[in-house]
Amino acid sequence: MRKLALSDEILLSIEKPARYIGGEVNSVMKDPEKVTTRFAMCFPDVYEIGMSHLGIQILYDMFNRWDDVWCERVYSPWVDLDKIMRERHIPLFALESQDPVRDFDFLGITIQYEMCYTNILQVLDLSGIPLSAAERTKEDPIVIGGGPCTYNPEPIADFFDLFYIGEGETIYRQLLDLYQEYQKEGWTRREFLIRAAKIPGIYAPSLYEVSYHEDGTIASFAPSVEGVPEKIVKQIQMDLTDTYYPKKPVVPFMKITQDRVTLEIQRGCIRGCRFCQA
Incomplete structure (x- = not known):
């Protein structure tokens, strides 16, 4: 039986403790000794907002259909x-296993809106993962960003090892296979990042030189x-009739936003409006 990362004393002293205990209906439990890759899927906002996001549910279901991967x-x-976590030095943890995020192979962060940028730093800091990608070692998870804000990744590029540009159903399996080979x-x-950058849709910021105009706009971008590749091509799931979709979505214990x-x-x-990421 798993042990909760937070004591009863802490859970009874905070608002909405159901945010942190996991164990919801249809949440996936696996034996960590029987999987090859552990993936922490993060929505950098509070539980009730993140649990309202369909994209996380789709990827969570897709990853956990693979026997060699456990997505939490x-x-x-x-x-x-x-x-409390800072005062008592409690590392950020995943809901399913309650294990520290720093022990995972990947930390995937969906970036849905710019207002969550500071939350990304909070997640990294509480996890004990160096904020700067350049300071991370082989002992740290690969931090990969996804979601609509990756179409303009440069404001937060220093904090990520990789960005997945586009829709997540297309090439994640290829990336995870490469990681297992690594x-x-x-x-x-660095060798892994170089190989990963050759997968369509994967952007590794450390492998590119970016210069800026005085007004902050990009002057040049080159590997x-x-x-x-000189250009990263956005990945699109063209056929939605035969793709992953959760038949058993995770059902929370508490009321969520949606x-x-x-x-x-x-x-x-x-319509293709230039100001919109849809």
Whole structure:
């Protein structure tokens, strides 16, 4: 039986403790000894907002259909628990296993809106993961960002090892297979990033040189390593009739922001307005 990361004393002293205990209906438990890759999927906002997001549910279901992968969920703690975790040196943990995020192979962060940028730093800091990607070692998880804000990743590029540009159903399996090869072959972290950057839709900021105009706009963007693409092509799931969709979505114990079943009947928009990421 798993042990909760937070004591009863802490849970009874904070607001909405159901945010942090996991164990919801349809949440996925696996034996960590029987999987090859552990993936912490993070929505950098409080539980009730993150649990309302369909994209996380889709990827969570997709990852956990693979026998060699265990995907767990992570959310930003509210200010009351944040204070306690810092005072008592409690690392940020995943809901399913209650294990520290720093022990995972990947920390995937969906970036849905710019207002959560500071929460990303909170997640990294509470996890004990160096904020700067350049300071991370092989002992740290690969931090990968996804979601609509990755279409303009440069404001937060220093904090990420990789960005996944586009829709998550397309090439994640290829990336995870590469990571397993990296573990088996003993590559350096940089060697893994170079190989990962050759997968369509994957952007590794440390492998590119970016210069800026005085007004902050990008003046030039070019790879600094031979063999990585000059342009990263957004990945699109063209056929929605034969793709992953959760048949058993995780059902929370508490009321969440969108407290209802979400069904996807279409994706994107035909208008193509330049100011919109849809």
